[in-house]
Each structure stands twice: as structure tokens, then as C-alpha cells.
Amino acid sequence: MAKQSSPDIDEVIKALAHPVRRQMLEWLKTPQKSFPSQVHSFELGVCAGKINEKAQLSQSTISAHLATLQRAGLITPRKVGQWIFYSRNEDLIGKFLARINSEL
Amino acid sequence: MAKQSSPDIDEVIKALAHPVRRQMLEWLKTPQKSFPSQVHSFELGVCAGKINEKAQLSQSTISAHLATLQRAGLITPRKVGQWIFYSRNEDLIGKFLARINSEL
DNA sequence: TTGCAATATCGTCATATCTCGATATATAAT
């Protein structure tokens, strides 16, 4: 499962080159711990609004950061009604780490 | 040996977030192979001028990229007369990889 | 001292990134 094209190293590293986006990825490692106020199930991930609350930045800025992470393939969105839930794409993250470990 | 302060993840990732700089690091993995025209010994690393030749960018641009890599701790300069030789700082690179593997 | 070679620094311009508020879009609820 999780058929995933291999990571575009350049895009991934650029996405990681911002502390807010790294912070988001870190939060998403432990959703229940990082977002205790989320009422929805964590099945599909963390609600964008919750990430927005936690990061002290405007809604549009958070949306842009999430879009950057998504374009790089680092997170996966799941739309449910009016919400979008995000989760880490562990498959791609793993592949990225493997490549950077061998290439760097 | 190679007493090395731990990497500043943010600075390291930003330094890696440019293809030219990643390319330089890659070249420095196999100096003899990547810089066959260097007449100096490879003991101390690769001469800045050789890196300059190989990368198709102006001298000032290359100097800036090398400075960025150096500030991040990824490469180590050794000045010998009028030359500066650069080599990878494997110690810091290893520590960086260890941290990104566990934090990401 | 004068001159040459290697590298760094400066000033400038172009482009990218970050952030915001305002507005648009989509879905849900009434």
C-alpha cells in the first residue's frame, strides 16, 4: 500500500528548510499528544484548523505551509466534508531519509 | 578527534537547500575522481579554484556558496599560502544525519 | 617594490519566500 513516487529531493529539502514546517511535521508524529483538543477521530489525521490554532500564524500562512509540505509529498490530505485532515506520509519520509543518508 | 559542536539543524538544512551546494558536497566525497586536474595533494582537501572551475558559476558566487557550507559546518577550510582547501566535515554530517533520522 | 594569482567582499539587480488581510470557494446547517 501507499504507492508513492520517489521523493523529489530538492523539493523535499526546500520544504524542510523552514522551522514552522518542520515543527508541523513533528507535531504530526504524535497527533493525540500534540492536538489534545481535536474532537474528530485521529484516523484520518489532524484537522488543518487545529494546526492553525497551534501555530501562531494567520490562516492563510498556515494554508500555504501545508500546501508546501503537501507538494513535497511529506503530508497527505484527506478531505471530509468541510475539513481537511493531514497526516505524515511516512512512506515518502522514509524514502527521503534513505536517499539523504546515502547521498549526503 | 574532530571535536565538533553539534549541528545547527536549521542552518544545515538551509545550506543543503540549494542544488549547487549539494553538488559540491557530493563532489567532495570523491575528490580524486571529481577533480582529476588538481595538482596539489588531496591531503587537505580540494582547492577552491578547482571547485570554481567545475561549477559553472562566477568566482564570487562560488565563494559565497562555500562560505554558506562552511558556516553550517558542513565543510572545513584549510588555508595554505594563497590557496584554500575544502573537505567535508564528516563528523558534523554524521551528526546531522543522526539527528534528522530521529527527528524527522 | 611591483606584479600576479587566489579568494573575499561589496554593490546591485532579479527573483523567491514569508507574511498578512481580504476575498473566494466549498460544504454544512438552518
Place this chain on the structure above:
DNA sequence: ATTATATATCGAGATATGACGATATTGCAA
């Protein structure tokens, strides 16, 4: 239909980055 909520997109301003040529600096050589 209207309204409310969640998210995306737009436009603008501020700052950062990348590139260059010109010039400064450093060290060696004559």
C-alpha cells in the same frame, strides 16, 4: 435560500537569497 464554518487563493509589502562584475585583500614571486 441564507448563513456559518473551513480552507484556498489573491494581491501586496517586507525580507532573504542568488547571481553578477568590480574591487579589495592576501600571499607569493620576480
